[in-house]
Amino acid sequence: MAVDLLGKVLRRGATAGRIVEVEAYRGTDDPGSHGFRGPTPRTEVMFGPPGHLYVYFTYGMHWCANVVCGTAGHSEAVLIRALHPVAGLEEMWLRRPAARRRRDLCSGPAKLTEALGIDGAHDGADLVAPGAEVTVTDDGHRPDAVANTARIGLRNGAELPWRWYVEGDENVSRTRPGPRP
DNA sequence: AAATTGATTCAT
DNA sequence: TGAATCAATTTT
Numbered sequence A: 001m002a003v004d005l006l007g008k009v010l011r012r013g014a015t016a017g018r019i020v021e022v023e024a025y026r027g028t029d030d031p032g033s034h035g036f037r038g039p040t041p042r043t044e045v046m047f048g049p050p051g052h053l054y055v056y057f058t059y060g061m062h063w064c065a066n067v068v069c070g071t072a073g074h075s076e077a078v079l080i081r082a083l084h085p086v087a088g089l090e091e092m093w094l095r096r097p098a099a100r101r102r103r104d105l106c107s108g109p110a111k112l113t114e115a116l117g118i119d120g121a122h123d124g125a126d127l128v129a130p131g132a133e134v135t136v137t138d139d140g141h142r143p144d145a146v147a148n149t150a151r152i153g154l155r156n157g158a159e160l161p162w163r164w165y166v167e168g169d170e171n172v173s174r175t176r177p178g179p180r181p
Numbered sequence B: 001a002a003a004t005t006g007a008t009t010c011a012t
Numbered sequence C: 001t002g003a004a005t006c007a008a009t010t011t012t
Helices: A089-095 A109-116
Strands: A009-012 A015-026 A053-058 A062-068 A076-087 A134-137 A146-149 A163-166
Touching (some): A009 A076, A015 A109
Antiparallel strands (some): A009 A134, A015 A076, A062 A076
């Protein structure tokens, strides 16, 4: 379940952050999922075994990281949308010169991959293998309050309420400062 | 509100 | 082979 990822720690090398915002994408009955139209070279990792990283490139300049959750052949993944930085802050600042405040470091799906240095080279990486470069660990922390809303930035399937985030965490991505049509 | 940017995908 | 798409971010 996607919500189980909230509160866990995503780590790569010296940099790590607690997951505070996620979105779920499920296979062939979710029109917002990359796996909706079946496997392609890009999305084949989604159809693979769980516990792996699905990294894709979008908008011509951004990487986004997902955790594959479904059983093999079932294209289920959870997009990690925001982290609360907990380690390797200096490294994050170096990787993200655009960040002005601490919450700018990882408050968005493409920001956190940049902050941790995750890119296409990590697509398909095993998150639970011994000595894995990128890992998700559970240190026992549990979020206080979890909110559940519609997903963000989708053309299709945007109405499905499959986004979860830790209420009150300043690192959760801001959906909109002002009103939107 | 708009520019940016290029891999991926779907249609010819 | 070409056009449209795109799970964003930054800057104006």
